[in-house]
Amino acid sequence: MGDFNAIAQQFTEFYYNTFDQDRKNLAALYRDNSMLTFETSAIQGVAGIIEKLTSLPFKTVAHKVSTLDAQPSNESGGILVMVTGALLVDEEQRPMNYTQVFQLLPDGSGSYFVFNDAFRLIY
Amino acid sequence: MLHQPPPPTGPRASGRLASSRLPSRGGIQKRNTTPARVDKDGDLVMDQAGITGRASGRGRGAAIRGSARTQKSGTSDSLRARTSRPTRTGIDPSAIQKAVLRGMGSSEKSPRGQRSSLRNVRGRGSTRPIDEAWDQITVQGFKQSKAAANPGGGISELIAFLERKATHPDAPETVKIKKSRLEGEALIISVRPEDTPKIERLNNFQFAGATLGIEVSRRKISEPLASNADSETPNTINVLKSVLSRRYSTDAKLLDLSQLGTDPELVNIGMFSTTSRESKFFPALMKICDSIFTTAHAKEEAIVSVSLANNALTTIASVTTLSQTFPALKNLDLSNNQLKNLTALEGWRWKFRKLDQIILTGNPIETEVPTYKDDIVKWYPTLTTLNTIQIRSLEDARAAVKHKLPIPILGPSFRDEAAISETFVKHFFPAYDGDRTALVNGYYDAQSTFSISINLSAPHIAETTSQKPPGWEAYLRKSRNLTKITHPPSRMSRLYTGAESIKDGLATLPVTRHPDIMAEPQKWCVECHTIPGLPDPTGQSSSGVGGLMVMLHGEFAEVDVSTGQSTAIRSFDRTFVLGPGGGVGGIRVACDTLVLRQYGGHDAWRPEVEDSASDPTAQAHHQINVPAGFALSAPGKTEEQVQKEVLAVELSKATGMTLEFSGLCLEQCGWNLEGAAASFGQAKATLPAEAFVTS
Secondary structure, eight states: OOOHHHHHHHHHHHHHHHHHGGGGGGGGGEEEEEEEEEEEEESSHHHHHHHHTEEEEEEEEEEEEEEEEEEEEETTSSSSEEEEEEETTTTOOOOOEEEEEEEEEOOSSSOOEEEEEEEEEEE | OSSOOOOOEEEEHHHHHHEEEEEEEHTGGGGOHHHEEEEETTTTTTHHIIIIIIITGGGGHHHHHHHHSSGGHHHHHHHHHHHHHHHHTTHHHHHHHHHHHHHHTOOOOOHHHHHHHHHHHHHOGGGHHHHTTEEEEEEEEEGSSSGGGSSGHHHHHHHHHHHHHHHHOOOSOOOOOOEEEETTTTEEEOOOOGHHHHHHHTTTOEEEEEEOEEEEEEEEEOOOOOHHHHHHHHHHHHHHHHHHHEEETTTTTTEETTTTOOOOOHHHHTTSSSHHHHHHHHHHHHHHHHHHHHHHHHHHHHHHEOOOOSOOOOOGGGGGHHHHHHHTTTEOOOOOOOOOOOGGGGGGOOTTTTOEEEOOOSHHHHHHHHHHHHHHHHHHHTTTTETTTSSSSSHHHHHHHHTSSSSSOOOOBOOOOHHHHHHHHHHHHHHHHOHHHHHHHHHHHOOOOOEEEEETTTTOOOOOOSSOOOOOOOHHBBBBTTTTOOOOOHHHHEEEEEEHHHHHHTSHHHHHHHOTTOOOOOGGGGEEEEEEOOTTTTTTOOOOOEEEEEEEEEEOOOOOOOOOOOOEEEEEEEEEEEEOOSGGEEEEEEEEEEEEEEEOOOOGGOOOOOOGGGGGGGGGOOOOOOOOOTTTTOTOOOOOHHHHHHHHHHHHHOOOOOOOHHHHHHHHHTTTTHHHHHHHHGGGGSOOGGGBOOO
């Protein structure tokens, strides 16, 4: 189970790169049973999640990960990923801090999908 | 070191450099005050142009300079005349200057420090003797030439022409024009003295169909440079200081820099006679301001407002240093200038982070960019007054600063099942602060995982004291921040798996005290979601069991066990995955990730209130001394009475009124709390002082 750290790290990099470039492409990471909690709005299903993410009121965004921690969350290979970091949106100069928790589950074909995604701004 | 030029690599090299730059220089000639010009033309320092009089006959400023002082011998006389001028109007500038220095909170300033700082602003003075050796020649008439229509105004062609014509075919060395600069219709060139006659010969030559007028500005090369610097620098400084003191109002804390162009004292020393002097003037003025104040705080205290009205500014480029010298400025008057658009103000975007008021009336921007106000409000989030009209209250502005997040802050999303998370959180943290071993025994099992990481880059509340923020020594060796810890064995050794390992890990962390979540709920942000499909440790359910994910944000104090005193306060984010199990309340902690960061307060999750003013409960709660037994049921007291007392306490907390007045107010409103709060809002100003609790 040693590689969950690497998976978590790869995932985080991929997730935020995709988010910062074109967040529509995050659709590949979610499934129809995936859940997103963005602040208080809770959404289930890939379509709703992408709609939520693309409707966020900013055009450009850059994430900077400050801490990343991962733990195996179940015996079937789930991974709990906790990220804290900062994001810069549009022309805003002050970074906003956030915490984001993912639960990644294996999709059976050797890769992972985001089962839970809970995002919250902390400053 | 503001305008120190790069050291010349030799007369020839710099000559080529100067002429190679010319086209671009011609291209920007209209803008007059670009900062780049200051550097390029830094050799034409204020004092030289002024005192030595060598600039006489140089373009449009010649007459003023000539009358101010044409000869070295006349310097002291004209200086005296100048300083005495304000006296005639009944003002003694030196007294005012002393007063302003006092008023600005400055006691003794080293004159040497000021002098040297100004010298830096001025440029080279005695530091570049090579410049002193150059003659300046005014070339006129080329604007009428055909070449003037060329890109760059034909300047490069003119320079090449002059160099070519001045060089004798048999001469061993070619004539080089060291520097050149445009002043109105004239081009001022600098050459070596031995080349001066050769250039002078070209007077009345035909250049591309125009007759050139060439005039040499005679100067006293023999003048000792040291005395020049010593006599002139303090003079310029004194003039600028006198200007500052005359234009500073101690009471209003206002520095009135309006209509500088017609300031007699500045005009007298030819401050605006050439573009290069003009461009140096404001930075020099700011430099002096900087030298007057020892601390940023003193500056902030002394100068709250600056007026730059009526200065014909087309852009703030020439005065941009204001934002460096007075970053905490509250009021800025830019009225009646020539600012056309937001680009003209761009240099001050995001500057003046405390700006409260800005005046832009009388600028073309009003008609050319009708929407400019929206942008200005965005640029200066603390702004409350624009063009003397209040656009929002200070509270709203403050709120806007806080709420400038593009994603609104919402309240926590807490979707619990059967109060499992609620019970868990209420129980977990007191136990964590008390006996962690018992806690681990109660919630964690052999499959549980725990890890901790430290976020050192999170924003935090600025330290109010000089006390250093607490260090992270106790945590660093455990921090499992995967962006920092890359070595696989370290990563694994920092993940505590199983109750025994977690116990050991937690036992070595500093003793903590978390705020009571019931008493101080505002310090906590707890969110909870259900997550299906957790593995069932008993193996009974192959499809997994339902679990909960609990995310907490909050703070805790580190406690010195021996004294019971708090030694540090930190913020944390913590995520639990809870599942059914054999622990307290039939649950187990499957995962526990903890992130620590420097204390950041708890405003981050305070939901944005639409209109905090209309919601009395959103206002700061007032400290109310509630008599013992008040608002509590007691034998002989009716339930209605208890309810009324509870309402009175509520209203008092919200309004700061005494319990008696709160009771009266509520009685008038039929014991409706909201109605009472509203009528309080209306009557607040008319209430007597005794209606309020004295704080």
